[in-house]
Amino acid sequence: MVNSIREKLKAFNVSVLDVSGEYAKETDIAFVFLSQNTLGAAQYREKIEKMLERNFSEYHFDLEYEEI
Known part of the structure; x- marks a missing residue:
């Protein structure tokens, strides 16, 4: 599953890192992208959230984000 998500995220030109713990049924994926402004x-x-919902609707996921 992680590889499938990684492949789909390639279209968004983001850096992807699997930061999962030891529990095999859960995964944490971090992705990073640059944007010129908050609206962008x-x-x-x-767009990324809609893609995840469309392609991986059978999985539960939470998105957390931080702007720097």
Whole structure:
């Protein structure tokens, strides 16, 4: 599953890192992207979230984000 998500995220030109713990049924994936402004970042996050919902609807996921 992680590889499938990673492949789908390639279309968004993001850096992807599997930061999962030891529990095999859970995974944590971090991805990083650059944006020129807050609005652009919000729109990009929305596109990524919609893609995840569309392609991986059978899985539960939570998105957390931080702007720097």
